[in-house]
Amino acid sequence: MHYRNPIRYSLVPLAAALAVACLAIAPLQVSASDLLLDNPGSNSACVNAVEMAAQSTEAATAFDLTADIERLVARGHFLDAEAVWVRFFEDSGDGPGALQARFFLPAGVQGLTLGARDNDRIDITLPQPFQATGRHYVSIEPVASGPSQWWLVDTGSPVGANGNARTEEGVWMTLDATLCFSLHGTLAADAVIDSLGETSLSRSGFLEVFGTSFGTSGELFVDGQSAVIATWTDNRIAAYVPEGAGPGTVPVQVVSDGGASNSVFLDVSLREPDGRFLWRVRQDSFYSQVRPAVGPDSTIYAVDVHDRLYAIAPDGAVLWVVTDAGSKGVDVGADGTIYTGNEDWIKAFHPDGSEKWTFTQNPRAFILIDVAVGPDGNVYGVGSSGMGVFSLTPQGSLRWTSPEAYDRPIVVYTEIVFGPGPDGQEQLYFIATRELSV
Numbered sequence: 001m002h003y004r005n006p007i008r009y010s011l012v013p014l015a016a017a018l019a020v021a022c023l024a025i026a027p028l029q030v031s032a033s034d035l036l037l038d039n040p041g042s043n044s045a046c047v048n049a050v051e052m053a054a055q056s057t058e059a060a061t062a063f064d065l066t067a068d069i070e071r072l073v074a075r076g077h078f079l080d081a082e083a084v085w086v087r088f089f090e091d092s093g094d095g096p097g098a099l100q101a102r103f104f105l106p107a108g109v110q111g112l113t114l115g116a117r118d119n120d121r122i123d124i125t126l127p128q129p130f131q132a133t134g135r136h137y138v139s140i141e142p143v144a145s146g147p148s149q150w151w152l153v154d155t156g157s158p159v160g161a162n163g164n165a166r167t168e169e170g171v172w173m174t175l176d177a178t179l180c181f182s183l184h185g186t187l188a189a190d191a192v193i194d195s196l197g198e199t200s201l202s203r204s205g206f207l208e209v210f211g212t213s214f215g216t217s218g219e220l221f222v223d224g225q226s227a228v229i230a231t232w233t234d235n236r237i238a239a240y241v242p243e244g245a246g247p248g249t250v251p252v253q254v255v256s257d258g259g260a261s262n263s264v265f266l267d268v269s270l271r272e273p274d275g276r277f278l279w280r281v282r283q284d285s286f287y288s289q290v291r292p293a294v295g296p297d298s299t300i301y302a303v304d305v306h307d308r309l310y311a312i313a314p315d316g317a318v319l320w321v322v323t324d325a326g327s328k329g330v331d332v333g334a335d336g337t338i339y340t341g342n343e344d345w346i347k348a349f350h351p352d353g354s355e356k357w358t359f360t361q362n363p364r365a366f367i368l369i370d371v372a373v374g375p376d377g378n379v380y381g382v383g384s385s386g387m388g389v390f391s392l393t394p395q396g397s398l399r400w401t402s403p404e405a406y407d408r409p410i411v412v413y414t415e416i417v418f419g420p421g422p423d424g425q426e427q428l429y430f431i432a433t434r435e436l437s438v
Contacts, residue, residue, distance in 0.1 A: 033070045033071055033184040033185050033186065034184060034185065034186060034187065034215065034216075034257055035182060035183075035184055035215075035216045036065055036067055036069070036182075036183045036184060036185055036187065036215065036216065036234060037063055037065065037182060037183045037216070037233065037234045038182040038183075038216055038233075039061075039178055039179065039180055039181055039182070057141065057142065057150070057165065058085070058087075058139050058140070058141035058165065058166040059139060059140060059141075059150045059163060059164065059165045059166075059175075059179060060087075060089070060095075060096050060137045060138060060139035060140075060163065060164045060165075060166075060172070060179075061137065061138065061162075061163045061164070061178050061179040061181060062091065062135060062136070062137050062162075062178075063132070063135070063136060063137075063138065063183060063234075064134060064135040064136075064212060064234070064235055065132045065134075065136075065183070065187070065212075065213070065234060066132060066133055066134060066187070066188050066189035066212065066213055067132050067183075067185050067186060067187045067188050067189070067213075068129035068130070068131055068132075068185045068186045068188060069088075069126065069129060069130040069131075069132050069138075069183055069184075069185045070125065070126055070129045070184055070185040070186070071123075071124065071125045071126065071183070071184035071185065072086070072124050072126075072138065072140070072181060072182065072183050072184065073121055073122070073123045073124070073181060073182045073184075074121060074122050074124075074140050074150070074179060074180070074181045075121050075150075075151040075179075075180035075181065076121070076122075076149050076150040076151050076180070077149040077151075080144050080145040081107070081114045081122065081142040081143065081144040082106070082107050082114075082143050082144060082145070083104065083105060083106040083107055083142075083143040084104075084105050084112065084114070084122055084124060084140060084141065084142050084143065085102065085103070085104055085139075085140070085141040085143070086102065086103045086105070086124055086126065086138065086139070086140055086141075087099060087101070087102040087103075087138070087139045087141070088100045088101045088102070088130050088132075088136055088137070088138050088139075089136060089137040089138075089139065090136065090137075091134075091135040091136060091137060095137070095164050095172040095174065096137040096139065096164060096172055097137075100130075100136070101130050103126055103127055105124060105127075110125075111124065111125035111126070111127070112124055112125070114142075122140060122142060124140070129185060129186075131188070137164070138183070139164075139166070140181075150163070150165075150179055150180070151179070151180035162174050162175055162176065162177065162178060163175040163177055163178045163179045187213050187215060187257055189212070189213045190213060190259040190260070190261065191211065191212070191213045191214050191215070191218075191254045191255075191256050191259055191260065191261035192211045192212050192213060192261055192262060193209055193210070193211040193252065193253070193254060193261045193262055193263075193264050194210050194211045194212070195210045195211075195264070196208065196209055196210070196252065196264060196266060197209075197210070199265075199266060199267060200266070200267040200269070201241050201266060201267070201268060201269070202241065202268070202269045202270060202271045202272065203241050203242070203243050203245060203246065203268060203269075203270060203271050203317070204240050204241060204243060204271060204279075204281060204316055204317050204318045205240065205241045205268075205271075206238070206240060206281075206282035206284070207220075207222070207227065207238070207239050207240060207241050207252075207266070208236065208237070208238050209236070209237040209239070209252065209254065210235060210236055211235060211254070211261065212234070212235055213234065213256075213259075214232065214233065214234050214235065214236075214237060214254055214256050214261075215234060215256040215257035216232060216233070216234065216257075217232055217256065217257070218232070218254060218255050218256025218257065219254075219255050219256070220237055220239050220252070220253075220254055220255075221251075221252070221253045221254075221255065222239075222241055222242050222245045222250060222251075222252050222266065222268070223242070223244070223245035223246055223250035223251065223268065224251075225242035225244045225245050226242065227239040227240060227241065227242050228240045228242070228318050228319070228320055228321055229321065230283075230284040230308060230310075230321045230323075231284050231323075237254065238284040240281075240318040240321075241266070241268055243317045245268045246267075246268025246269065246270075247268050247269050247270055248267070248268065249265050249266070249267050249268075250265065250266055250267075250268050251263040251264070251265055251266075252264050252265065252266050271315075271316055271317075278316065279315065279316025280316075281310070281312055281316060281318060283302070283304040283308070283310065284304070284306070284308065285304035285305050285306045285308065286305060287304070287305055288302060288303060288304045288305060288327075289305060289327070289328075290302070290303050290327065290328065290329055290330055291415075292330070293330045293331050293332045293338075294332065295332040295336050295338070295351065296332070296334060296335075296336055297336065297351070298314045299311055299312065299313060299314070299319065299351070300312040300313075300314070301330050301332060301338050302330065303325060303326055303327050303328075303329075303330045303340055304327065305327050306327065307323065307324050307325055307326055307327045307342060308321055308322065308323055308325060309321065309322040309325035309326070309330065309338065309340055309349065309353075311338075311351075311353060319353075320352070320353040321353075322349065322353050322355075325340045325347055325349070326340030326341045326342040326345065326346075326347055326371070327340075327342050328341055328342050328343070328367075328368040328369070328370065328371065329341050329368070329369075329370040329371035329372065329381075329415075330371075331371060331372045331373045331379075332373065333373050333377060333379075333394060334373075334377065335394075336350075336351040337349070337350065337351075337356060337394065338350075338351070339371055339372075339373060339379055340371065341368055341371035341381055342368055343361070343364050343365040343366070343367065343368045343383065343386070344360065344361060344364050344365075345358050345359060345360050345361060346358070346359045346361070346371055346379065346381055346392060346396075347359075348379075348394075348396060356396075357395070357396035358396070359392055359396045359398070361381075361383065361386055361387050361390075362387070363385070363386050363387065364383075364386050365383025365384060365385060365386030365387065366383065366384045366385040366386060367383065367384040368381065368382070368383045368386075369381075369382040369383060369384065369414055369415075369416070369430055369431075370382055370414060370415050370416045370430065371416075372415070372416040372418075372428075374391075374418055374426070374428065375418055375426050376426070377394055378391050378392065378393060378394065378399060379391065379392040379393070379394065380392075380416055380428055381416075382416060382430045385403075387401045387403075388401060388402050388403040389401070389402045389428075389430075390402070414430060414431045415430070416428050416429070416430050417429045417430070
């Protein structure tokens with residue numbers, strides 16, 4: 001039996017749902033079989049929830065894999081889900097096409113976890129693998145007595161492909177985002193490089209590699225040198241040309257779970273000044289709202305809006321990139337420890353990029369204003385609501401906290417500034433809501 005209730009769309013509720021979001025979405029924690037594709041969402045990328053006001057809502061998204069799909073995990077909010085439909089479709093070129101396979105899993109059946117982690121995901125192991133042979137669509141339809149919400153990644157700037165939702169007339173409506181989901185299974189094809197974003201770059205230049213069957217991790221070799229990776233997905237890798245590559249025409253090759261790919265060629269040159277700029281490094285993100293920090297050894301550290309932390313040498317060489325670092329502040333201690341943060345955590349990293357510790361904010365901030373190292377060497381953070389103003393030791397232990405109530409207008413990002421107070425003691429200053437606070 002196929003369950004579907006009418007889906008009602010309203011522009012006003014939709015806009016409201018998009019406005020309220022920008023919630024913390026942790027990466028999908030999964031196990032068993034290989035992770036083939038992951039659109040995990042990102043707090044700073046402003047993951048949005050669109051509520052489709054129906055008891056049963058079918059949403060789909062595209063993927064391009066040659067693999068046996070064994071498991072999928074979708075993010076959202078599913079109230080009182082009793083069962084789930086999973087369907088695979090051909091790609092019509094304009095959304096889901098002909099139905100290729102479908103599975104119905106009632107609550108309690110082995111392989112189905114409904115409402116895992118506070119009802120925010122559906123975890124499905126298929127009764128039998130779906131053999132994907134390129135671009136397809138997968139849809140998930142929870143059968144529930146309450147409304148469903150789907151987490152969407154990068155509204156307005158889809159990651160990979162747009163998502164779709166089926167209307168009550170059975171017509172697929174395109175969403176301005178892609179679903180927050182992951183696919184798991186076994187790759188059935190070797191990695192293949194189709195093209196490079198640019199065929200001529202300088203050392204530490206921003207290199208995009210496009211193709212298929214890259215998996216979710218591995219190494220990218222340029223002239224036999226392992227490249228620093230910023231982003232790795234099944235069909236796109238963003239990296240930086242190694243400082244040891246070239247100069248001259250050199251091979252580029254991917255080595256991953258999908259095997260060793262074919263080689264394509266890149267012209268590598270030495271880094272040269274560009275007009276008024278001694279050098280420039282492109283981040284794999286739309287923007288950064290935080291100015292860089294400089295370490296005691298003159299290494300430059302920067303974060304982007306997608307929580308990546310970049311380490312750059314004074315001469316413009318990209319040293320390393322760390323994902324899931326934070327987007328709302330970066331500072332460096334006297335010992336070279338790098339501190340970053342977002343609404344969920346404050347993190348500390350060693351100068352080589354390895355993680356030192358993570359402090360989880362509880363409750364989480366509505367907006368984290370900044371994270372900074374004080375003159376006393378302790379770490380300070382300011383969040384609208386949540387823990388408010390707080391201080392940590394250099395080892396990551398909480399020293400004290402003082403609530404800072406949420407108030408409009410919203411200040412998305414400012415900086416903590418330290419200076420002497422009336423009594424001569426150092427104080428911290430910040431703007432989080434309407435007023436300058438001390």
